Amino acid sequence: MLINKLLFFILLFSSAIFAKGMPKEYFEIKDREKQKIYFFEYIYKLSKNENEKILKERNFVKNILNSNLLNIDTNSDEFLKLLKIKKKYRIKKLYDLKSYMSKIDVIPPALSLSQAAIESGWGKSRFVKEANNIFGHWTYNSKIGMIPKQRNAGAKHFIRVFKTMQASVNAYMLNLNRNNAYKAFHKERYAIRLKNKKPTGLKLSQTMINYSGIAEEYLRILKKVILKNNLKKYDKRFYQQIK
Template identity: 65%
Template sequence: MLLFKFLIKNSKKLFLSFCFVTSIQTQISAKGFPKEYYEIEDTNKAKEYFFEYMYKMVSYENRLIKKERLFVKDVLTSNILNIDFDSPTFHKLLDIKQKYKIKNIYTLQEYEKKVDIIPPSLALAQAALESGWGKSRFVSDANNIFGHWTYDPAFGIIPKKRDFGAKHFIRVFKSLQESVSAYMLNLNRNLAYKAFQETRFQQRIKNENPDGFKLSQTMLNYSGIAHEYLNLLKDIITINNLQNYDKRFYQSNY
């Protein structure tokens, strides 16, 4: 009888707990890189597979970003005074403004600093470093390539070595592609990466394509190991000739 009363009294909590666990399990139903990647024994072949797989996802997201960038430029260099506030064009502009945390909806320069591509060499280097070449628990349990945290338990799992009193979770993504998308948006709109955004903008002013090697040295706030992190990125890009992926991307007219 006591057990029955307990279950009735706590049924709502039990139901919500069940939904929470089920939600997390649903989100991580497809985990990590393809099985064939983990079966490659040759280190060089494994690296090549990893970079090629990541490059495809990075290129896809960059093309989406470019479409947003071109849309904004087209709208704001036309006669903006004639924009209908009820039109799909205005609402799309408003969505992009909110997505990238733009302050002034009509200031093109703000968009140009934030709505721009991430050089593949930088993304690939950070992916390798943050995910342990796709073999970390973050990837296998949460499709999390770039070490993203969250403070919402509905979208995360508890890190194994979380400090006592800490409240962050490993963010869970439905797919690796979703993780790449979140990483790019994070670099583009987060104030912590203002140096990255400003340096990339200056490269654009000089009619240069964003340089992943140079931009890697603006990632001081991405990791707690600070300058050591910058050296690691520099080494990964250099040793693996990742700037060739930048050239490949720009030559494809993306």
């Protein structure tokens, strides 16, 4: 009896960890507007989780680099953590605070929610259902990818497979923060911070020209999704919650 109960909880735990795509109840919602709200609320929670982790890293770096660098113990856990963060975000100079602050910062929810809706077909694409891939990430590693149905002959890319939806959001945010393809995004966000203002998804969405092959059209679509669905309220909520 005890063994059966143990097996039950193992299976339950495993199914929760490796579940694919949006929750079942999402697809049971018949009202289009209510379904969209569910989608945004669900992705918002995932993005908030990652943003909070990013802010912890940001504050850690700010504190350690604003301290007396001459007294930093290079054998300390703090120094080793700084090295790890430097590598993670591909920072060139170890003590360059500006580089860290440009790359280690939040992705405003209005931006992540609009991109999630566009890239995943509102959570209904094959990539989401089979790979937990919300943001259309590619990979050239066959061990962590699946072949796109319409991949051109000779193409070698795969659709990245994630164990969880949370992992997909993590990869998306790290990609935006450390990839040099988004230098305009880093520069604009940093400039906003220098003015003691909060970065917004609507403003930063117009730096995403390199995210999609359709370039300027992609920027127009992002802006339309943000405004039509009033996603600015999620930015406001987030900044209120992290005060």
